[in-house]
Amino acid sequence: MEVFVVSLLNGLVYGMLLFMLASGLTLILSMMGVLNFAHASAYMLGAYFAFTISQHIGFWPALVIAPLLCGLIGAAIEMWGLRRVHRNGHVAELLFTFGLALIIEKVVQMTWGLLPVPYRIPELLDFPLFTIYGTHFPAYRAFMLLVSALMFGAIWLGLTRTRIGLIIQAALTHPEMASALGHNVPRIFTLVFAAGTALAGLAGVIGGNYQVTEPAMAFTMGPIVFVVVVFGGLGSLTGCFIASILMGLIQTFAVVFDVSLADLLARFGFVVTKETPFAEVLTVTLPRIGALLPFLMMVLILVFRPRGLMGTRDT
Amino acid sequence: MQPRKGLSALLGFVLALAAGGTAWAQQTIKIAYTDPLSGPFAQVGDANLKQMQYIIDFINAKGGALGKKFELVPFDNKSQPSDALIALKSATDQNMPFIMQCSGSNIAAALIEAVNKHNDRNPDNRIIYLNCGAVAPELTNEQCSFWHFRFDLHAAMKAEVMVRALPKDITKVYLINQDYLFGQSVQREVKNYLTKLRPDVQVVGDELIPLGKIKDFSPYITKIKASGAQALLTGNWGPDMNLLIKAGVDAGADLRYYTFYAHLAGGPTAIGAGGDNRVLAVMPFNENVAPEIGNAEAEAFARGFREKHKFDFSSAGFRTIFEYLQAAINKAGSLDPTKIAYAMEGLSHKDFLGFDSTMRKDDHQIVSVYFVGVFKKGVKYDAEGTGLGWGTAATVLAKDIDQPNSCKMKRPKM
């Protein structure tokens, strides 16, 4: 029980962080069809910006300024880079963002150095919020939950209550239709890309000190975000949300259950020994592959249901 | 306009390669150094390179060897064995007598194999492999080679150091290691020495985690707490260690963390003040050893680096490597790798802190003093500007970790 409750909380926190990253990518991928490899780089930039800003004027201004900076960079990338590349096809766009990710990583290394930077949780939030079964639940994690919940609410309101939101929604499910309706598609694209990048930046601001702010953070976070987006399904923010939480919980709970296929087989009276073929595979325990489960799930869902969990169209 | 631009760049390359191939002259003793210098693990190679450069300048100021100066030639291997092997080819092309590598036992294993084969096939152009940090025990046991010298304790020895340093009041420990060759051998060896040296200690949990895939370690911490463990023993490095300790500190877990690598560049920053008096690491050196034992000369040497680079000098132990090289070359009286290798094996040396060490003849494994440092406030030299630094919690002398080995060394004719 104790493990269950704590794991649930932690899974939620991680899931929400994933969602913050993935929501932006869902918008970008669904609308523009861009497999944005630089998305996690925006996450990293957000963290580094926040680190520098919080050194000078504090964490709270950073919470606003850093995502805005990321958004501006995103808008610039879209207007002067991606838009040009767009007509050369999706592979070109993908490679463009790939090159961008390389450049951002190097620039970050040259600006802030190769080592992790001491980006710390603000003192105001650096206390255990409550203690559950002897484990502290840091206030900062609650704050992360709060920020991401607020953000989810804001996106939802923005998409359902504003004119531009409705257009974006329409474009999410039928990307080719938006222009037919006479909307200024390039501007919407810029807006969506900037917003997506800003969201990733925000995730970086609150995730950078929860994890470690270092040049490799984009590299390690990149693939999992794609998994969440594809698993949730293109064109569906709800799917993305569910997928994020699911992935957070799965990774958390996989650690808890120390079982392997061999244990399962043993239930049916089949004992795996060293001589059994594939013994190595059968005796791998769940915690060992916990972090790989998302990839496994993505492969399986795509093979059998290519539109993902709640996608409106095939991936 | 593009084709011309690409072409000129290409031409530039070919010229540069050609120049690189011929312009070397054998005025210095060149040591090829290959480690990741770009990509996600660049910090490892970068930190090493800096510190080695400082040490080499120091050794050269003291006369180098045979009147020649040492020169370090870096090659980026991007953590890939194939690139390390390309670096080896460059080194042998240029008749460098040494290749050095610190990070990654997979690369080390590849290098040992390749150096063996190269030296067999090209008796006139041999090379010695100096291992400054790849610690899989196999490298000086099953895989041991005459051309390979390891200047760091291997995982089994470090495990013994760790177990020896475990306080008496700790009776329940939890093991977390990365799921690959190194992590698995740490797991095996720590358990091995626990049963040998501390039968009273109970292993309440033992896990492998996929390398570099876990973003949030909180669930592990929950599990560890539930198991009632007092200490966490881990061979994790990089983000897998940083995030693990961070998660533990955040959750306010009453744990001590015994690590292999918390002292390496980036570790202290990531752990932060929350790790005060909780995080320990087995290490060949820390900057507070010299003031603690009152060795002013060693302290001055270490302080020099700090003043120059505004950065910690956590790997000053590399100095031992170059002193061994210096001694072996002078003893051999030649730059012939075979002679140097013969001169080096069995060599004993008092390191700059004043402790004894030996390059064991039968497996080319160094046996040297090792420390267990604890990360705490109030030490003379702090780490990475965190205000906390490494104080010595235990010192294990070379003679106490002289483990047996299973190496059957094949020696070439002189």
Add this chain to the structure above:
Amino acid sequence: MSAPAIELRQVRKSFGQTEIIRGVDLVIPRGERHAIIGPNGAGKTTLFNLISGRFPITSGTIAVNGRSTAGLAPQEINRLGLSRSFQITSIFPRMTVFENLRCGLLWSQGYRYSFWHLLGRQKTLNRAAEALLERLKLGDRRNLPAGLLSYAEQRALEIGITIAGGADIILLDEPTAGMSHSETESAVALIRSVSEGKTLLMVEHDMSVVFGLADRITVLVYGEVIASDAPAAIRGNAAVQEAYLGTVAA
């Protein structure tokens, strides 16, 4: 060999809540040139998609050459001897005209997925493709990427790919849509010649084409067949005039 070429029994198709095809019965005997007409949105193209296997049917049965097509993939239906064209031109734009036609021929010539035949050396195959090229009057466009052809040429190529495999049932979806008068005329001549001795089922809006080509005409309105008869009878059918021709005239 008495089975009709195409036989539809109570075929229904729904997309979500909307039923597009509402219980169509249609029998097309071998060798007949048959046209389907009807107002926009009547479900003509959907019917084509059901017969050719592009969409699965919701209920009912479809048989091609006497074989039920239930559960068959488009390529399997094609191998039963049914070939179709598309309303929106569907060719292989980055391949040459010649390659397009040869691709249409490959399966029927028994090459399957071979990766050991060199196409350059397959004399019979290449001759057949050349002959087809001449027949379509695309000889001087032989090595041009198909995507660069003019619209009318692309439509001709589309028909060429459709008939290349030698299928005895040919489905043409608005083959003359968007063509000028003279282009239409040559297209009709082409269709007439390629469908010689075969079963032809076509959707067409141009009534002169329909009445010039078809042996029989089926009128589809809102997913239901309201008449299926010889051209002359259709012309005189009151229900048709009201539901379809009448609205056109008005």
Add this chain to the structure above:
Amino acid sequence: MSAFRRHWIWLLALAVLLAFPFLFYDWTKGRHSGFVLTLMSEIGVMAIFALSYNMLMGQAGLLSFGHAVLFGLGAYCAAHVVNLVKAGTIWLPTELVPLAGGLGGMFFGYVLGWLVTKQRATAFAMITMGLGELVSAAALMFMGFFGGEGGISIDRVMDTSLLGVAYTSPWQVYCLVLAWAFIAAALMQLQTQTPLGRIANATRDNFERAQFVGYDPRMVRLLQFTLSGFFAGVGGGLYVLIYEIVTFDTVSAAKSANALLAVYIGGAGGFFGPILGTIVVVLLQSGVSLLSNAWLLYVGVLFIVMVMYAPGGLIGLIFMHAPIWRIGRLRELTVPYLKALPAALLILAGFVMLVELASFTTIGAAQGKKLAIAGAVIDTGSPLPWLVAAGALGLGILWMRFAARGFRARWDALIEDARRQGVMS
């Protein structure tokens, strides 16, 4: 004779490739440069790998993020086979080791392909990405087949050579790589002219139409994937012979990315594009990385410039000149090109200098290195070099704009002329 006339370009390429290493031959010591040979062998292997990737991306329009899985698994298979041969369990000539890798790659191509080819387009890409992650994680976890972190190492000297070659020197291996590279390249070239190869093109262009001419696109994808696996595996087998070790990085995402980059930069679809791309990518990674700390930045900038200005890849740039060449007026472009050359060099020099200055002020200085140009040490702290670099870059861009105008006018005129003469349609 006619065969010679048709294939002379291949023979010429072979001759050049055989002669090239002698440029770096060390006559004083009487040996080849191991570095150059290894680099060229690497290019040979990666060229096979890139061509096999082109079978998916260029020919069948399948964007894979996990192609290295087939390469690596082929390499592991070959390594195990070599060890069995060495142990005397089976007999196989050294020359045929790549074939063992190829069969391994083909086997895994079929097995994994059965899963991944169920989908196409983005779903296919994502499945291959997931699979790549899973296999590279498995490579670290399972010792039996993958040998864990240490990988599987072999000794290529096994005295089973058909030609009586010992394969002790990199030169001998290089010749073997060259032979296999030519065989594999020729086979892949021929494959494009088979029914499967053409239908793969057809499914790329319009998979639905392919269905309606009787082909099952899934089957086409599967077979194409399997064959591509074979050739990737051949590359893997050669990799094993070159490095005598195979480790988990052969199945990694980075390796897959290399194939994608090589194919795209060189130009997808065609045959020489991927080869050209491979040369650039390998030289960047193994060559520039030795010269500059900031090589990844250059790689990134190169990609961005390529996708923005040359979507057809390097080969596309070259082929753009074809119509002008056909009307025999290529020579007239020489002067405009020469006029733009200094501008390009200026931009290049200014940009490289800025990057290097930045890199040396931060990372380089920390490593105790000094930026030296032609022997003169440059103080990265003073404003002068920065101004010079920025000035060169700015001037270069202005000059380029000016030169580009003249160039474009000339170019347009020539193309217009070519069009009139009917060599372009």
